[in-house]
Amino acid sequence: MYAIEIKGLQKTFSKGDFTLQLPSLQVEEGYITGFIGENGAGKTTTIKLILDMLFPDTGSVKVFGMDAQDESAKIKQEIGYVGGTNGYLQGASLWQICKMTAPFYPNWDAQRFDMLMEKFRLDSSLNKRYKALSDGQKKQFGLVMALSHHPRLLLLDEPTANLDPLVREEILQLIAEMMEEERMTVFFSTHITSDLDKVADYVILLDHGRMIFQKEKEGLVAGCRVVKGRNELLSGEVAEKFVYLNRSEFGFTGLTETPAQVYDLLGEEAVYERPNIEEIFLYYTKREREGKTWRQ
Amino acid sequence: MATMKRLLKLEIWKLAQYRTNLLVLLGLLIFCSVTARSAAFGLVLTVYMLVYTPLAYDEQSKGEYLLCALPVSRKQVVQAKYIMIAAELAALSLLMLGANRIFVWAFFDWKDTQNLLGMQQLGMLLMMGAIFAGVLLPLVLRFGVLRARIWVIILYAVSVAVANGTLGIFSPAAWTGTDTPLTIGWKFIGVAVVLLISYLAALTVYNRREFTE
Numbered sequence: 482m483y484a485i486e487i488k489g490l491q492k493t494f495s496k497g498d499f500t501l502q503l504p505s506l507q508v509e510e511g512y513i514t515g516f517i518g519e520n521g522a523g524k525t526t527t528i529k530l531i532l533d534m535l536f537p538d539t540g541s542v543k544v545f546g547m548d549a550q551d552e553s554a555k556i557k558q559e560i561g562y563v564g565g566t567n568g569y570l571q572g573a574s575l576w577q578i579c580k581m582t583a584p585f586y587p588n589w590d591a592q593r594f595d596m597l598m599e600k601f602r603l604d605s606s607l608n609k610r611y612k613a614l615s616d617g618q619k620k621q622f623g624l625v626m627a628l629s630h631h632p633r634l635l636l637l638d639e640p641t642a643n644l645d646p647l648v649r650e651e652i653l654q655l656i657a658e659m660m661e662e663e664r665m666t667v668f669f670s671t672h673i674t675s676d677l678d679k680v681a682d683y684v685i686l687l688d689h690g691r692m693i694f695q696k697e698k699e700g701l702v703a704g705c706r707v708v709k710g711r712n713e714l715l716s717g718e719v720a721e722k723f724v725y726l727n728r729s730e731f732g733f734t735g736l737t738e739t740p741a742q743v744y745d746l747l748g749e750e751a752v753y754e755r756p757n758i759e760e761i762f763l764y765y766t767k768r769e770r771e772g773k774t775w776r777q
Numbered sequence: 778m779a780t781m782k783r784l785l786k787l788e789i790w791k792l793a794q795y796r797t798n799l800l801v802l803l804g805l806l807i808f809c810s811v812t813a814r815s816a817a818f819g820l821v822l823t824v825y826m827l828v829y830t831p832l833a834y835d836e837q838s839k840g841e842y843l844l845c846a847l848p849v850s851r852k853q854v855v856q857a858k859y860i861m862i863a864a865e866l867a868a869l870s871l872l873m874l875g876a877n878r879i880f881v882w883a884f885f886d887w888k889d890t891q892n893l894l895g896m897q898q899l900g901m902l903l904m905m906g907a908i909f910a911g912v913l914l915p916l917v918l919r920f921g922v923l924r925a926r927i928w929v930i931i932l933y934a935v936s937v938a939v940a941n942g943t944l945g946i947f948s949p950a951a952w953t954g955t956d957t958p959l960t961i962g963w964k965f966i967g968v969a970v971v972l973l974i975s976y977l978a979a980l981t982v983y984n985r986r987e988f989t990e
Contacts, residue, residue, distance in 0.1 A: 494989065534845045534988040557848035568843030570834065572794040581790050584783045585847050 484666035490540030515677035518687035561627030586630035617648035706740035710751035736764035784857035810876035900964030911975030919982035
């Protein structure tokens with residue numbers, strides 16, 4: 482069973498010209514899946530569809546085999562959500578927010594709440610108002626709340642956006658630790674791809690409402706190479722082997738999914754580097770934007 | 778039931794955030810209880826604030842994200858709002874009744890029924906509050922606080938006009954006459970019917986609401 486399974490989904494917004502199309506998307510249970518795409522790609526829309534904040538025009542969204550609309554309340558017992566906005570009462574203290582929210586979850590673990598608050602050095606801020614926290618502290622507190630009821634699925638919508646590197650590191654470390662402890666599923670939407678290099682097992686790339694790929698991260702990174710070389714080496718046959726190519730007067734740089742075939746053609750004349758997720762994201766997105774015109 | 782209690786507590790927490798404003802408003806409500814007809818004005822003003830405040834707070838805090846992340850159904854969210862408003866209407870009416878008795882005892886003649894709130898007037902107050910909340914809640918739950926505000930004013934005026942045409946809520950007889958226990962009873966049943974119809978409308982629109990912003 483998948484943690485999240487989306488089939489034949491289409492969602493169009495009446496006011497804009499944006500349409501989200503996800504013919505088939507699966508999130509493996511027990512792993513961290515990174516959901517990447519630029520702003521406006523449809524990441525938050527997908528998460529809202531999972532949370533029953535939006536309804537699909539066609540298709541289905543299932544969480545642990547349950548329909549996201551029909552069994553919404555039951556599903557949310559199993560979900561911890563951290564988004565750009567968590568909806569906590571701005572004027573309430575952290576202690577009050579905990580008191581208000583905890584009773585909704587039968588699995589609420591007060592000891593874990595205390596432990597996580599201490600870990601993020603928020604334990605001394607329990608009487609502080611939510612609105613008085615910094616952006617980083619708000620995200621940390623959101624994560625504490627989301628993890629304190631032992632969710633099977635952690636939905637993270639840009640959890641590290643606008644945060645300084647130290648806080649980002651702390652959040653990512655905690656997510657990794659919790660994964661080790663409980664083997665929960667993490668669905669992690671972000672446009673900061675360096676976060677995924679550290680923690681993701683699977684990657685799903687979205688562009689303008691369409692899914693470009695969903696792949697296992699290690700396989701994806703190991704199977705691709707960024708190739709750099711002189712422009713003279715770039716014949717039509719070579720160019721065909723690339724996902725996308727950047728050309729300048731100094732030479733070309735491109736991403737290939739078939740490094741062995743490119744090596745057969747270019748040999749030691751070119752330089753081959755292992756890409757990171759950001760490079761893969763950029764090359765695939767540019768290819769989608771420009772279609773086949775970049776080859777001309 | 779336990780979920781309902783938790784949702785009601787959440788609503789009370791939201792109201793508590795505005796405790797200073799609400800205390801001022803309750804003071805005004807008590808002051809308005811001096812006569813039966815000014816009581817109607819005070820009640821509508823207070824009910825407006827009590828319904829609008831938690832919803833406005835939700836909108837300001839993006840509270841829909843919290844409600845949509847909590848393990849509660851949309852039906853339970855709507856039910857909690859209606860239980861809350863029914864309880865508030867009852868509590869406010871009783872508070873006004875009590876305050877009015879004190880005012881009449883202190884400043885008026887007991888025989889002066891123009892100023893005395895009784896069961897008949899209580900029924901009228903509850904009816905006005907129920908119509909107001911009954912119009913306001915479905916609109917705000919469907920469109921959100923900001924988008925609904927103009928419609929709330931227009932539709933409330935229409936509802937009051939209709940209620941006046943059919944029930945004569947602004948006629949002096951409605952406030953000073955002496956109803957039979959049967960007609961008083963009908964008013965209370967009318968309040969329940971108004972809230973029930975409004976609840977069904979609110980449930981339908983809230984079940985279809987999408988949170989796009």
